[in-house]
Amino acid sequence: MVNAVRKTLYLMLLAVLCASGVAPATAQITGQPNIIFILADDLDAGDLQKFPNIWNQLVRQGAGFQQFFVTNSWCCPSRSSILRSQYVHSHGVLTNTAPEGGFTKFHDSDLERSTLGVWMKSAGYRTGLMGKYLNHYPGGSAEPTYVPPGWDEWDVPVRHLYNEYDYTLNENGVLTAHGLAPEDYLTDVLSQKAGAFVSQQGSEPFFLYLAPIAPHNPANFAPRHAGDFADAIAPRTPSFDQIDVTDEPHWLNSRPRFSARTIQGIDERYRRRLRAMLGVDDMVGALIETLRATGKLENTYIFFGSDNGFHLGQHRLAQGKTTPFDESIKVPLVVRGPGIAPGGVIGDLSANVDLAPTFAELAGAQLPDFTEGRSLLPLLRGRTPSPWRQNVLLEFYRPTSEKSARQTPVPAYQGMRTARNTFVRYSTGEYQLYDNIEDPYQLHNLAAKVPPTVIAEFNQQLDALVACSGATCRSADSVRPPSFTAPASFVGPSSFLGPDSILEPGLVGPRRP
Template sequence: MLITDQQKADTIEDESLCSMPHLAKLRQNGAHFKRAYTSNAICSPARASLMTGLYPSRHGMVDCTHTVEPYRADYKEGLPMWSQQLAEQGYVGGYFGKWHVERSEQPMNFGFGRFVANGSAQYRQYREELGYRGKVFLDKKMVRHEGYKDRIFYGVLDEPQEASEPYFLYDQGIRFVKEMAEAERPWFTVISTLEPHDPFVVSKDYYALYEGKEIQLPENYRDDLSGKPGLYRRLRLVWNDVSDEDVRKATACYYASCSLIDDQIGRIVETLKETGQLENTYIVFTSDHGELLGAHGLFLKGVPAYEEVYRIPLVIAGPDVKPAVYDDVFVSIVDLAPTLCEWTGSAPLPGIDGHSLVPMLRGEPIERESFPWNEAYSEFHGQRFFYTQRLVWHGNYKYIFNGFDEDELYDLNRDPHELNNLTGDPAHAEVLKDMVKRMWRRVYRLGDYNMAHSDYGMFRFAPIGPDFEEHPFKLEGPVAQ
């Protein structure tokens, strides 16, 4: 499993200026899911969903491990992960890179026999042995605001790819794969890079791939955000001092970071070939969430609930995987855990929210118009400032329940750049109600207790309430959860 952090789904598509040729080969020989969605717009909730097959309201890690106290977000004790199921089946696991799933920061507690973290002492020593102690910037842009610490927006480093952390982490993974081949042991590994997460910093050789190329600003870059939550407009002010040229340079650095990772993917695929393991190894490439990268004049990820953040890259290749492009099926990051368990003959995770993709990957027919493949769902529990959101996708439409401002409804076929909020359009009143009903059904299905118990006067502002029908799922309350 190859995981990036904060990578937009469209960076791996043919129309993109971003160059990832090694991943393109995997796409051609595997399954590419174009409507794959994360469960949450930030790292820890999404990563815990990937490992457990559960939505954040069920696994408890509703915010990032380093940003809030445990009373705000904590992984529920005793929940198993797919890695533990594989370990019990006899597989040897290695984890190399960013974990950020739960607070112990110890994947070895969850079925992995070997672990090297990102930002580790091993990596610092490795850089020093190459002759790199600090970082020398050839170019960089700082974002400054009174009373806040200055932050790097983008930067170009005077160092080769070998000094980068992705190169180092893939080295660890390659070493593990070679050792497992010699030992003739069944194995699984996760290589998880921080890149292309902000700040968008990359080595000069990869930046050179995009320097001088005509990088277009996003189609929705000039969106004035009218008819949308006021918070979005406040967030846009953060980037007032960023010029169009800065946006193009930041995009070049971001794409360059993706290209750096792609070369590492090429290295590990070549290792699988050399060790005779490529034909019996499944490869999953994905990201925890996306990146705005100038969409609507915004950057990073979080409360602005746009496609650039929630749609994630997902490519799966390996034995028995029928090459296909799925652009009419909704899948989720929570579907990966049951898929891995079924593939390996491991015990299924009990009571999870995800559904195995194995039948689809084998080319077996599925009911595209039926649950769960006919809709997607995500939760957002607010980061530090408690911005409650729930999102539903069905057909052409996307609905965002905003617990802090007006809701949003978009027709993604007619308005792929999400410029026109349709919640106030009488012609879409019935569509809006249908989407809200779908949200409430998910709320009950997941046992999302706080959302379902919102009939008090201060919370009765959804277009239709949660108890519009008798739900088949019983809410057991916070203690039972």
């Protein structure tokens, strides 16, 4: 009787704390925890403060990773790396489209036999995937009703995915048409399905992979958000419409400066992206309220991230991704859950191949030998294992079809992002090298200014990374990288925010005249 009273009082106190937005940092896992992974589409690392539920319920109540990167900044290769915990050269899904990429490559290579969903289901989890799966799903030999192995609940569009209206949804093998009414808005439909999934009764823990479309182009938004962010403009960082690209590879130094009309288009795209993300923010808020109401919040981990970043005017790119610049490869990762102190900041290097091992360790799932990432759980618990990741491998492959190749001006490349430097070698024979501490906006390519021995050292370590497989990747990425600090004469003052810089809300960097 006494124990029952204590438990009741504890639950009442917990409910009060949760209702006030304060989660006890000392809460511990009870059995296998529930896990929710929310993956936005093309969301860069900035602006989370503009979304109240994401900011207050996840960022302020969880821990954020300051140095989290994707190993390929294109949707399908990145999502394949998440599902398999493999670098692109290992899983072989090189681009977004067939024959060398897309869902067709993933499916025809029989990669679905062993994915995150299969591993979590084998550990006793009820699994669900809702939203975007892989680009051009379904395709090839797969029927529109196809559901990959490992998923108990499957709610994935098979037509007009990015429109978020007038689409067809594969609901566990049954096709359901949705129209143009406000209630058909895909993000809201997924939100309702996610709430129903986490509310189900039963003793099984759940793993939910929730993949909304926002803020991917065309960034359609719910009618209720049409008037929001009316005056917002894209951040005018020092790299916006970059003035001097003389030392950059040809693909970049051949790009013209923006016209006034192009800048207007960038700002409008930025506003649409913010409005579309408000739908995701509503989804996050509703999901947390449902978890709280069902008593599951305190035993649930919520991971929030993105498949790649996005350019909005930086480095003369009006829009897009696929580059090795931080705007493209650096993405948010925020985690809330048992034992995670609110407001924590984690500065260790980490990557999207590390997500599946993290979920597996939380679940007690067995990982296959081919996985190449490492669990982030020690970092979330305040401990950095030794050795730890010292670099992130970057890979980009050009599509073979002319139509797909027109989506990006970037040549194929291999590279590495360390805590200090970004090093890139292109298929054209050109290089990039940045000192990200002295030059945080990556305005000064130092590759032609450093001694050849520096390039040789980076090349040698990069060779080991691109040749790695399975456990050898965790050895190759834990080697201390070449250290290069740019002399002051190499990096101009335009990289820095001086004491007279004028900052505006939502702006990173000095205001342009």
